[in-house]
Amino acid sequence: MGDVLAGIHSTWEFDTDSVLIRFERGIRTPKLFHVLAERRIPYEALSAVELAPGGKRGTVVLRAVPREGADPLLEAAAGQLKEGSDPYRLVLPVERQLLADYYATELCSVLGPEADEPAERHMVAAPPAPLSFKAYDGKASFDGQTITFRWFWTGASSAKWRAGDQSFTVDELEGVEWRSPEGLNGHLRLRPHSSDGSSPGGDTPPINADQDPASVVFGLGYGLVYESLPFAASVLAAVRAAEPVMALEPAGSTPHGSLPRQLRADPADIADRIRHLGELHESGLLTDEEFTQKKAELLAEL
Structure with missing residues (x-):
């Protein structure tokens, strides 16, 4: 398409095979957008495009709907993002409704034949490593291969101090659990494979995040940890990318254990x-x- 559509808090730049979303850093811009800065969304990662009246009078919203499983950021968010923090929404003044309708039609015309089907892989790039953020009880870091948790002695529980600082490689994990810091019990939890190579689960209730050495927590009153979601998305993308490699391990080989290594x-x-x-x-x-x-x-x- 080769055109630009500027809205409130973000601008969409249309290319032949993708749209580049650039986020503003204004005072009223959602803080998540400050962290994301920009994202390139391939058209093949989209399932639909919608145009609807905005939540505020005098606005319209152009929204791209990603295919299920195409974006590690939304997979990690698991439906917890508030409407105003949805990176796929472009809010426009109502005067641009005709222009927005044109772009919605153009986007619909370039959707792929598999648009209605779940994606078999991530098609949208996760925020690149290295990444880090400070939670309530520790600092989390990710270099692209290894996730480390270093505890703050002013916030970490005695259980975490007993376990010591933690280190996990992506091939030791089967997933990531993110709970929004805008609600109760906000945390980032890594989900290691069990010692027999299977995924943890069953009827056993999970350990509270403040007691789990595979988690960092976002304490009430601590502030909103906007960096935690891009961090979770980057780890999740690396875990998914490592899965085919794990599947090729010889039968009978020793699986990666769930116990993290001390730093x-x-x-x-x-x-x-x-x-x-x-x-x-x-x-x-x-x-x-x-x-x-x-x-x-x-x-x-x-």
Whole structure:
């Protein structure tokens, strides 16, 4: 198409095979858009295009509907995004309704023959690594292959301190669970494969995220962690990309376990963590045996 359609909070630039969505960084722009900056959406990743009246008087909304499974960002969001934070919505003044209708018609004409079918793979690129963000109880980092959680001793639970800082590779995971920081119990949880290579599940209730070393939490009053969703999408895309490789592993080979590996820390960090363990021990949250064992593990890292 080769044209540009500027709206409120974002601009759509139409190319021959995709639309580039550029997000503004204004004061009233949703903070998620600030983090995303821009996204390129292939037309083959779309299932439909809609034009409807806007939520505010004097506006219309042009919305592209992605195919199920085509976008790791929406897969990670799992329907939790509020309407105003939907990156596929372009809000326009009502004066541009005829122009918006033209582009809606043009987009519909370039949808692929499989538009109504779920996508077999991610077609929209996830935000690229490296990525990191600070949650309430720790810092999460992802370099494209390994996810690390380093706990904050002012926020992490004693269970997480017992487990120590965590490291997971994408081929150890079967998925990601994201709960919006705009509601209760916001968190990012990694879902490792079970020790026998199967996916965890069944009737066993999940561990609370604040006690799970495979999770970081977004505490009430801590603020909205807008970086967490692009982070989750990037990890999910890497996990999906690793699945065919895992399927080619020889039968009988040892599967990747679900237990995360501890990170090595510098001496100053080790000392801080031992001091915190001592405080937990004195308060009765750690037994003598747990304190002695964990202290020995930390000293062994030096």
